[in-house]
Amino acid sequence: MFSRLNKRFLPNVPLSLHRGIKKSPVHFQHQVIQSFSTNKTTTRTPLQEVGLFSLPNLYKPQDFLSLANVAMSDCNTLRETIRNSLETSALSPRETLHVLDGISNTICSVIDASELCRSVHSSPQWRQAASTAFQMLSEYIAELNADVSLYESLVPITSNPTVMLSLSEEERRMAFMLQKEFECNAIHLSDQERAEVQQLNGFVVQLESMFTENLVHHKSFDVQQPLADDVYRTIPQHVIQQNIPQSNSRNDSVTLTTEPHIANSLLKYSSSANLRKEVYMEANTLCPQNLEVLDALIKQRHEMAVKMGYPSYAHYFLSDKMASTPENVMNFLSDVKHASKDRYNRDLEMLSTVKSQLEHTNEPIQPWDLTYYTGITKNHLFEGQDDAGEGSLSGYFTVEQSIEGMKELVKRLFGIVMQESPLGANERWDVEENPNSASNGIRKFEFFEEVDGDGLGVMYLDLHPRPGKYTHAAHFTVRCGCELRESSSNGQTNYQLPIVALVCNVSPSSSNTGEISILSHSEVETVFHEFGHALHSLLSRTSFQHLSGTRTAMDFVETPSHLMEFYVWNEEFLNIIGRHVQTGARIPAKNIENLVRSRNTFKAMEIQSQCVYAMFDQTIFGQPEKWQSAGSTTDLFEKLHCENDLLFARGTHWHSKFGHLVSYGAGYYSYLYASLFSADIWKESFSHDAFSRSAGEKYWKEILIHGGSKDPNQMLKSMLGRGP
Helix, strand or coil: CCCCCCECECCCCCCCCECCCCCCCCCCCCCCCCCCCCCCCCCCCCCCCCCHHHCCCCCCCCHHHHHHHHHHHHHHHHHHHHHHHHHHCCCCHHHHHHHHHHHHHHHHHHHHHHHHHHHHCCCHHHHHHHHHHHHHHHHHHHHHHCCHHHHHCCHHHHCCHHHHHHCCHHHHHHHHHHHHHHHCCCCCCCHHHHHHHHHHHHHHHHHHHHHHHHCCCCCEEEEECCHHHHHHHHCCHHHHHHHCCCCCCCCCEEEEECCHHHHHHHHHHCCCHHHHHHHHHHHCCCCCHHHHHHHHHHHHHHHHHHHCCCCCHHHHHHCCCCCCCHHHHHHHHHHHHHHHHHHHHHHHHHHHHHHHHHHCCCCCCCHHHHHHHHHHHHHHHCCCECCCCCECCCCCEEHHHHHHHHHHHHHHHHCEEEEEECCCHHHCCCCCCCCCCCCCCCEEEEEEECCCCCEEEEEEEECCCCCCCCCCCEEEEEECCEECCCCCCCCCCCEECCEEEEECCCCCCCHHHCCCCEECHHHHHHHHHHHHHHHHHHHCCCCCHHHCCCCCCCCCCCHHHHHHHHHCCCHHHHHHHCECCCCCCECCHHHHHHHHHHCCCCHHHHHHHHHHHHHHHHHHCCCHHHCHHHCCHHHHHHHHHHHCCCCCCCCCCHHHHCCHHHHCCCCCCHHHHHHHHHHHHHHHHHCCCCCCHHHHHHHHHHCHHHCCCCCHHHHHHHHHCCCC
């Protein structure tokens, strides 16, 4: 029931949204729960001194341990309330559901904050304290999931048709979902078997943490001459020296790192095949320690699932998803792969031809060639336009204009004001030489309804790389929204406003850009993907935090983020966010036309890769006897690439940095799954008028507002007027 919910990641990078678990770390004080009110009023809390992430009582690293202990103590009190009610029937069915939600809200208040802190804080002391609290609470959550009394409090509700009919649709869904989640956590087993599952889950949590923490560290390596000169021909020397400490004062080598903004730039723009190969091999072998961690994670997850009566972890994980079974997932992936295979073959042949013509060689195209020749080919096909928004679009996208685009988008679609707010000293988690800088630091935005001024929530932006920070793109939920059920003297029901953090690692500003952060088009797409997740959290209005925002089916949750990506390919929106950094001029119409036309070029190559990644994920967490004869996970990864005609570099192990295997284990297919839903919504509702207020409000009221409180199939039917 109280399962840990992790980040959501962008599909075209080897990691990236956090689907959090909730509530601010204040003592939960349970009072008599009032009846469900459909006439709730949202009230804004007076300004008060806040700590890290706008949360009270979080001012120094050791506060995490104190808050974790307080949360567990408060949850134990609520658990006792549930146990007593089993004997006395003191709680009504509705009250029981809200007490259970209160337990989740209380524990999640700290674990969500600790998950974000351990991923982004500049201080090792803060990160260590957050990791310790995270581990403590993960183990406590396993204990909650094995609490028979909590499970037994649900059975009289779900087994009684009269009681279920007396509840709202959201309350019925909450009751069924809680019961299902308890049963997925071995509540139906004997005490001994349940204890064994709890122990296995503890091992799994530790392994997941190890895998994730290993991803924070990047590898430095020296490139010797003549390749050092090739580096400087691609990235100016002063930029390299500004971003990477150099280990050699002479000019016979250059020190590089595997950080994405360096490695990806060299892979995309360096004309030196030897340099690209060296960078590619280093970037795809940087986490060898995770191979052993992954082996252990596969084994422990499988043992845990088998003990709970499932053939594999994939069967266990998919039991409450839209796809339902591993067989359905593999059939879906097979259909998608087959539909794009011919186009993929043509695209690969085109790139091979381009390489042959430019290099005057018959050498086959290699994995480290793909990004480079894709860019060159797009540049040729679309008159200087490449797939990253560079070339003819260089200098047109900035962080500031992207933020202005967010403001315009929510205002026109939903009638919402997105307003920047000053940061308190205790809220920050970055360390800068100039703490007043707005370009590379943490920024805070509050969201309000335009008409009545009601608050909707808070979003932090943490967009640029720094040492110790999580290195990809993610949306983290610090606190989910929910109704606060305490008695109110004026009869109103207060609403706990959500707090989210949008974390990216886009190009930082520099003295050469006038301290302005200039972005590629692909970076803008990444930011708006995560913004889609943020809106899902901010605009959800559920009674229960357990069903708030992104806490919906994993194979549906990427729908809002994919939908936001359509905007960065929309001509009208590009005219809003595209302003040249020096002249302020709009993007020329021809350049926008070429960009839009380029979107689907080589798309089949991406789809084929995503299918293979999802097949790998589904296979390793499936039944071991069906794949382990192939050898190691690296052997399997290579085998799947070769069977599906994808390029593979022997000696690499890209999957060792594939963080989705932790957060999306057996669920990576959901990116492709949800992309079909978002494409349907865009085509039916926004393709003819991207800023339609009526379509925007319908999208809010039929999709976003429900979070996980409504069946995704019903939401899609309400939005589209038909089934998906």
